[in-house]
Amino acid sequence: MARPLPQQTTLEDVARAAGVSRSTASRVLAGYGAASPSARDRVATAAAQLGYAPNPAARALATGAGVRLVVAVAGPAPDVLHDPYVDRVVRAAAEVCALREVGVSLEWLPLHAPERLRRLAEDRSVRGVLILNTTERILAAMPAALDGRTVSIGIGSPAVPSFDVDNGGAARTIVGHLYESGRRRIAMISGPEWMPCTRRLVTAYEQVMRTAGLPIRLVPGDFTAAGGQAGTLAILDRWPDTDAVFANSDAMALGALAALRRRGVEVPDDIAVAGFDDVPFAALSVPALTTASHPVERIATAAVTAVLDRARVPPATAYPSELILRESA
Amino acid sequence: MARPLPQQTTLEDVARAAGVSRSTASRVLAGYGAASPSARDRVATAAAQLGYAPNPAARALATGAGVRLVVAVAGPAPDVLHDPYVDRVVRAAAEVCALREVGVSLEWLPLHAPERLRRLAEDRSVRGVLILNTTERILAAMPAALDGRTVSIGIGSPAVPSFDVDNGGAARTIVGHLYESGRRRIAMISGPEWMPCTRRLVTAYEQVMRTAGLPIRLVPGDFTAAGGQAGTLAILDRWPDTDAVFANSDAMALGALAALRRRGVEVPDDIAVAGFDDVPFAALSVPALTTASHPVERIATAAVTAVLDRARVPPATAYPSELILRESA
DNA sequence: GTGAAAGCGCTAACAG
């Protein structure tokens, strides 16, 4: 046995001090269930005086509610966890969870083994699951036991509410901006194929371009700076007259900037470059990066709050992204 | 009551399948306490077959061990939580914790109200505490009830083991490198005054400079890019012949680069610039930033593992930082 | 070496 912790005030103590039964105290503190104003009052006072704080473990055991929120990040390999975006989500989640005395744990969800979710479904310590990089396949494999305690930052389903940036709208805004500033031969470096958001960005880009009667110039990327450099060189090779590059992540955009500099191409004079994400250093690059900013923390907070409170939420909540105009486009 | 979760296999089930009592099964699974080889074997088999996983909440309730790890970040204001460094630590912690089915929550620890720790000490859901930006004052205010379940990334005390980068050594390496590459008028932009690591970097810098008979040129910074710009301008003003700037964070170094560019100063030809941290974009700046890389994830993992396992660890573990030579110095 | 029994702190029927 671990060294005993200092005796903490328990619900029993509160009840005794308030002169009611434990159940009544429980009801009052829980907020629902019947309770006379006087009882309600005495319990509240006693709890405040004694500095009562419920024991989450006991509560979890009694209700079967679970004590932790699992952030499950889908991806082809465990290294998807090592991404500043994941860091931001986990941090926001850990902050929200702290208020409710629950903790966050972080796991990789193999793209091709969505049955791993079953383990989470059966684990009674799991209060809720937040899925990142959600794919159709994962949604299809979602165990029913997870219904009502799973949310997605990304695509959703009837059983899994979605909280996400309006990626399509954001892409249209960026491409629209490039168009309005006179660019006509706009290339795009997309993200990894397996990510659903990639498709949405690609579709939005293609729509805008086709509507404007402009050529599609699309090369695949991988969200890394190296990938951005490679993609940019590929674009320069295939379509030398390109006058704008929309990289679907800031890391790739920064890579694009590096590649162009090395080639002696002036940004934005010869070629405009736009990124996506607004990472901290997008403002510090040379030239400073025009990009789209996403309220990641706000989204994560809303998603986590929804799952912790078992709130009824709309099947999909879209968050606007903001165009951040700087020097590069 | 939340919708009932699917029935999970419980210790009772395992015991029944193994033909022993719950207590015996518990002992076997816990690993200590007496048990005949045969019982030991049957229980292990049954547990494996049934895919038994203990319920952490129940265990926590029975042992009083707690179900979450709190990452407490010391600082003057709640916004200390919003820092990529904190994100990295929390993410690493959440990854390690997942293996033990515990969660992480993140809290601000007011610099001037270390008594907040008492709340954590009394909270029976808290399995352990990881303190960031630890100060002497906080160590002094540490409740005894937290002994044995608290670790620090930063300075430590007899009661609180420390896991930290050898900041002094790292600073000596950086300043030494500047010296060896011929710089003699080396200025430093330090971090916030209240952070203990600031003092260590300052001391190391001063030692090296004094030993070499060189002038001390120190300006305060705040770890932000804006602060780095301001600090650099101040340095240029006060000591126009400065030939190197050591910014105590990459953000400040990047700010320094921006300020110097604006002033038409060539880096590294006129002035060398070195950073500290090796953030992802240090490699992408122009010129690419020479800096020191710290094994943040490794440190966090070790610290969290130590506190979760109640391991006996040395009072202080120092991790080496690595000099990352790039273009700026 | 093993099992019976008590209890961790809380919630939620269910009678009154």
Next chain:
DNA sequence: CTGTTAGCGCTTTCAC
């Protein structure tokens, strides 16, 4: 509106 009662799943004395 309130108290009684029965657990949630696990650990841990303490007799046998």
